[in-house]
Amino acid sequence: MSHRAVTDQTPRGEVVLSVRDAVKHFPLTHGIVFQKTIGHVRAVDGVSFNLHRGETLGVVGESGCGKSTLSRTIMGLERATGGSIILLGDELVGLKEKQLRKVRRNVQIIFQDPYASLDPRMTVGAIVGEPFDIHPDVAPKDDRRRRVQELLDLVGLNPEHINRYPHQFSGGQRQRIGIARALALRPQIIVCDEPVSALDVSVQAQVINLLERLQDELDLSYIFVAHDLSVVRHISDRVAVMYLGKIVEIGDEDQIYEHPTHPYTQALLSAVPVPDPELRGRRTEIVLEGDVPSPANPPSGCRFRTRCWKAQDICAAEEPPLKARTSSAHLSACHFAEELDVVHATQ
Amino acid sequence: MSIAAPTEPSGAGQPTPVADVAGESLLRGAWRRLRRSPLAIAGAAIVLVFVVVALAAPLLAPYEPASTQWAGLVTPQSVPGPATDHLLGLDSFGSDMLTQLIYGARQSLIVGVVSTVLGLSVGATLGLAAGGFGGKVDTIVMRLVDVLLSIPSLLLAVSVAAVIGQSQLSVMIAIGVAQVPVFARLLRGSMMLQSKSDYVLAADALGIRRRRIVMGHVLPNSMGPTIVQATLALATAIIEVAALSFLGLGDGDPAVAEWGRMLVAAQERFGNDPRLAVYPGVCIAITALGFTLFGEALREALDPRQRR
Numbered sequence: 001m002s003h004r005a006v007t008d009q010t011p012r013g014e015v016v017l018s019v020r021d022a023v024k025h026f027p028l029t030h031g032i033v034f035q036k037t038i039g040h041v042r043a044v045d046g047v048s049f050n051l052h053r054g055e056t057l058g059v060v061g062e063s064g065c066g067k068s069t070l071s072r073t074i075m076g077l078e079r080a081t082g083g084s085i086i087l088l089g090d091e092l093v094g095l096k097e098k099q100l101r102k103v104r105r106n107v108q109i110i111f112q113d114p115y116a117s118l119d120p121r122m123t124v125g126a127i128v129g130e131p132f133d134i135h136p137d138v139a140p141k142d143d144r145r146r147r148v149q150e151l152l153d154l155v156g157l158n159p160e161h162i163n164r165y166p167h168q169f170s171g172g173q174r175q176r177i178g179i180a181r182a183l184a185l186r187p188q189i190i191v192c193d194e195p196v197s198a199l200d201v202s203v204q205a206q207v208i209n210l211l212e213r214l215q216d217e218l219d220l221s222y223i224f225v226a227h228d229l230s231v232v233r234h235i236s237d238r239v240a241v242m243y244l245g246k247i248v249e250i251g252d253e254d255q256i257y258e259h260p261t262h263p264y265t266q267a268l269l270s271a272v273p274v275p276d277p278e279l280r281g282r283r284t285e286i287v288l289e290g291d292v293p294s295p296a297n298p299p300s301g302c303r304f305r306t307r308c309w310k311a312q313d314i315c316a317a318e319e320p321p322l323k324a325r326t327s328s329a330h331l332s333a334c335h336f337a338e339e340l341d342v343v344h345a346t347q
Numbered sequence: 348m349s350i351a352a353p354t355e356p357s358g359a360g361q362p363t364p365v366a367d368v369a370g371e372s373l374l375r376g377a378w379r380r381l382r383r384s385p386l387a388i389a390g391a392a393i394v395l396v397f398v399v400v401a402l403a404a405p406l407l408a409p410y411e412p413a414s415t416q417w418a419g420l421v422t423p424q425s426v427p428g429p430a431t432d433h434l435l436g437l438d439s440f441g442s443d444m445l446t447q448l449i450y451g452a453r454q455s456l457i458v459g460v461v462s463t464v465l466g467l468s469v470g471a472t473l474g475l476a477a478g479g480f481g482g483k484v485d486t487i488v489m490r491l492v493d494v495l496l497s498i499p500s501l502l503l504a505v506s507v508a509a510v511i512g513q514s515q516l517s518v519m520i521a522i523g524v525a526q527v528p529v530f531a532r533l534l535r536g537s538m539m540l541q542s543k544s545d546y547v548l549a550a551d552a553l554g555i556r557r558r559r560i561v562m563g564h565v566l567p568n569s570m571g572p573t574i575v576q577a578t579l580a581l582a583t584a585i586i587e588v589a590a591l592s593f594l595g596l597g598d599g600d601p602a603v604a605e606w607g608r609m610l611v612a613a614q615e616r617f618g619n620d621p622r623l624a625v626y627p628g629v630c631i632a633i634t635a636l637g638f639t640l641f642g643e644a645l646r647e648a649l650d651p652r653q654r655r
Contacts, residue, residue: 075552101554109552117545119564121372131553165372181549 013053016088016188016221017074017107022047023082024066024073028296041296043069045245046083048322051189054215056222058236058253060229060268064292066245067225071191074223076104088188105135108182112194114174118166124177125162128152131184138185151180156210172203179210183218192224196231208235229272233257241265244303245295247322251330259328261337264304269342284342302335310336377648387644393637400449401456409434410443412450412604417441425619439612439623442604448630450604455634458519459584465523467577470530477531478538478569479561489535492528500525500587501594508596518597522587526580533576537569571649578642582635589631606631 025040044066051057059067072078074085076092085092090103111117118127129148132139139147149159155176166174175195182190192211196204212235214220226232232239233253240250241264249262260266267286274283288307293299299306305315314335324330325337381387400407417427417437429436435444477488504521511517541547542565550560591597592607606627613623 072548077548077551101556104552105554107552109549111545111549113545117549119546119550119568121567123372130550130555134554134556167376178549181553185553 012055015050016053017051017223018086019050019074019083020048020086021083022070022073022080022085022093024069024078025081039296042245042298043295044073044080045295045298047242047245047247048083049240049247049250051221051223053188053221054219055237056215056224056235058232058239059223059225059242060227060232060239061242062227062268062292064295065242066295067242068193070242071109071193071223071225075107075109075191076100077109105131105185106187107189107191108185108187109191109193110175110178110182110195112197114171114178114198115166117178118174118181120166123163123165124152124157124169127166127177128180128184131181135185147184148180151183152177154183154214155180170203171199172206175199175203175207176210179207179214183214186218187220189221189223192222192226194226195224197226197228204231211235229268241268244292244298246303246333248304248334249330249332250322251328251332255328255330259326259330259339260342261326261328261330261332261339262304262334263308263310263336265332266340266342284340286342302333304334310334312336377645380648381644384644384648386640387648390637390640390642390644393633394641397452397634397637398456401453404449404453408443408446408449410446412446413440413442414446415441417443435626436622438609439616439620444623444626447604447609448606448626451606451609451627451630452634454603454605455585455588455631458515458522458588459581462519462522462584462588463526463577463580465519466526466580467530467573469523470527471534471573473527473531474534474538474573475566478535478542478565481542485535488531492531495524496528501591504591504596513596515597515603518588518591521591521596522584525587526584529576529580530573534569534573537572538565541565541568572646575642575646575649578638578645582638582642585638586631586635589627 022044023042023046024044025042027037028039028041029035030038047066047070049057059070061067069078073080076085076095080093083093087103088106092100092103095103122130125145125148128151129144132144132147145162149162152159152162157173157176157180161169166177169177195211196207199207208231211222215222222235224232224235236253238251239253239256240247241256241262242248243264249256249260249265256265257269260269263286266284267288270284270286286309290307293303293306300316301319302308302311302315305311308315312335318335320333320335322331322333325332325334326339328339404412417433427433427437433443433445435448438444438447473488473492477485477492500521503525504518507521507524508514508517511520538561547560547564550564555563588597588605589607589610592605593611595611597605597607609627610624613620613627616623
């Protein structure tokens, strides 16, 4: 069923990013002058994974599950409150601002909103060339214009448009400008934070194809955060499913999509629209009840238990660790993990 | 920016040297929209006339200001009206009305510009500090501004006049200080908004220092509303000068022609000679309207939604 064979065990490259028990809590404060911390929003609460060279890790989950905070924490844009983030051998957590700035040029980000992510007052040349002002070692001054035009060409923009302003471009073109800027410092990892969610479907495909081509040409690793499960499946080698600040299931793309074992993953997949009317009748539809609990006060034990149809006493008492649970070798955080055949839309 | 001869991009399939395709900057776009807006043109025309009259007052005015050589013609019952040698008649002190109005424009322009520049520079500095540093600096600065805001501007004017004496300077300080909280809050608010935008995060990810982000990205993108507010503040200042003069808090020197004080003087004679109040009143209203129209048109021209 999958376009990638299940035996697709391509040898993975070296680990470029290793995240261990990353935690990001935002303090909830009370009072204006004399602030008192009255609690914490546990946006990211103990997340671990590895990212290999040339690989794409998809991160899915509903709004507010901590996907965006996770991506910002990995980049050092938000300081992790705990855990360890090792980027190409350097520990990011606890680094001083100055050192952090040096290390994190290896990770760049592409944003969701192509209108908000470019400074409207700067020409495309200035936007894409600004990284060279900060890191002059990457491009000598007299060579910058050529380098910027190379980058524009690389992302499929007309290099003649170097003196245009962002508002003179379409959404897809603006997203390409953002990609060119992200590539300027030759990073090894790119965090794609919902990079196509704001684009038309036809443009989505072009940007996804561009990202895939760049990955092949430049040997990039992607962390691809999105809520569109079909897009994530298309681009990802591995997929992590997040719920309320934790990874509940992580594995190869086909393991997650073909053999999901966590009830939350199964519910998510069952909600993907099915284009084939014959298959539509056969699929298991799981409709979750209730809302996502507040990340300031998550449920004890398994965080999904308040909405789970399998919940037992043990789910409230004991938090299920993320480990291999069934014949499928991938990791799942459910006491009652079992494979369920969810018919899905892709391919 | 010095742009050398067009260089060839590395990519294949681009055989001819590329020419520069001009882009339109935001400011240029705003200027183009401004020129097309009839309201902006009307406002700008009024402002221009006002400024020219104020600057060229000695050339335009038919007589010396505050010359009371015709005081004998003024009786308790009536003031001589328009005539060939006094186009708008005399005022209640026996000065030429047209001359007084022209010099009044000069006075309004001086006080309006000085007080607005004062309010803008102090307010924008405070707003920049609060929005740029954030955290504790922000809390302290904004609480100070709140204190300033809690004092009614009239009371402030009375206090300033009491401290440094009743003078043109105290009027300008009082009006300027009253504008400080407006500018501080406005600039801080837009900077806070811009600081959260994705392009600032992207700049952060590229390793750009905080100071460069604030001065190079956040501040330039936050200035639109402040510039608009400065234009509108000029209108407010002109009205406030008149109000303070009307209340007797203005410049103590009666030789200085001032629209607000002309209104006061016209009060007693309003029944017989309403024109004494109508002329300066119309001048205040039209000038304020001009600045307001121009400010509103500027706001629309700078509106980011118009760019897309």
